[in-house]
Amino acid sequence: MDSSERIFVFNGDADGLIGQHILGLELGEPGLRVTGLKRDIELLRKVPPRENGHIHALDISLGRNLDALSALLAQGNLRITWYDHHDPGEPPVHPNLVLHINQAQETCTAVIVNSVHGLRHPLWAAMAAFGDNLPATASALASSGGASAHEAALLRRVGVLLNYNAYGEQPGDALFRPADLAARIAPFREAYDLCWEESILGPLAAQFESDRERFMELKPVAARPGAHAYLVPDEAFARRYGATWANERVLQQPGEALAVIHARADGTYMVSIRAPRKWIGGAAGSAFDLAKEFPTGGGRKLAAGIDVLPADQLDRFTERFSEFFGS
Ligand SMILES: [Mn+2]
Incomplete structure (x- = not known):
């Protein structure tokens, strides 16, 4: 051919x-x-x-x-x-x-x-x-x-x-x-x-390392044993490195759930949720089950997301995330 x-x-x-x-x-x-x-x-x-x-x-x-x-x-x-x-x-x-x-x-x-x-x-x-x-x-x-x-x-x-x-x-x-x-x-x-x-x-x-350093400086907006949520700004470093950072965290801390909440210019948020890979304490639940509690939520058991989280639901999300995965 x-x-x-x-x-x-x-x-x-x-x-x-x-x-x-x-x-x-x-x-x-x-x-x-x-x-x-x-x-x-x-x-x-x-x-x-x-x-x-x-x-x-x-x-x-x-x-x-x-x-x-x-x-x-x-x-x-x-x-x-x-x-x-x-x-x-x-x-x-x-x-x-x-x-x-x-x-x-x-x-x-x-x-x-x-x-x-x-x-x-x-x-x-x-x-x-x-x-x-x-x-x-x-x-x-x-x-x-x-x-x-x-x-x-x-x-x-x-x-x-x-x-x-x-x-x-x-x-x-x-x-x-x-x-x-x-x-x-x-x-x-x-x-x-x-x-x-x-x-x-x-x-x-070089760009990877500098994005990574910005992530290392972030403080969680919700932190309980077993569940950490981070809010990241609508900036290039966060759009580029968010997924890599989530991948790194789940490999390093497989017992922990992670939420990365990306702010958008229009005031809404895009949320990515990673469930613990190893359940500590035996409680069961999946990233998908939490995501589908919100409109536009979907995904799979270990990794799910909410495409558009309205600003007025941010607090409700972080509370539900902490209850759902935290101890
Ligand atoms: Mn691919």
Whole structure:
């Protein structure tokens, strides 16, 4: 196939970016990449109209791209292959659509791509899994690829930094556009080649550290044993680093629930809730159960959120959070 007919559509986070990189190593460079920041999921509709070709969608929910997918399939001459670990809803059945979707807790898109294409890139897959906060999966892949503990730490650093780069809400929040990163990474065959690419990693690491320091200075707005809630301002550092910080905290303090409450310019809040990974004392409850007490709340057992919390419900949320998870 002519490379101009190959299109990669992918989420800009670590496992999306690295998943499409592994695919490029296996199939050859795409003629076009369509991507965005972490929150940009509905990407399939951004593919320019075309007569034929093969679209590879990675790490974006099929359910949230269903209309665009149906329209592309209806053309009859486009092939579409989907790699993902999110809930696909009810996918259409079509001879031109191939699905590689695995919702297991301990996998992510780059790991799936590596499995489908012969397991030849365990170190790239490990880098992605570290970035997606799946340390057990990542360490096993790193070992299978012959990495020492030191080399695994290098892979982890890069995975975390790439994932961090995809967060942010506004243009200018992220240091690199994921599409530019994908193009710069494309020539690297070995995962270690990227580990030494300081023109990418140096600026990312510096910004990461300075964002991290801002978070370390925050005081919780609600603190009980087992449950801490933090209110963060509507600033770039908080939009970029909030998710990375939550990932770090749940790994370091698995017995504790965490709420990160992001202030928005319009006066509302966006809340992310992490349930304890290990229950101390045996009480049961999930992040989802708390989130759904509020309109626009949803998510999963360990990680859930409230998209829009009105200002007048902030106190009610922090009280409920403390009661729900605190002791
Ligand atoms: Mn992802």
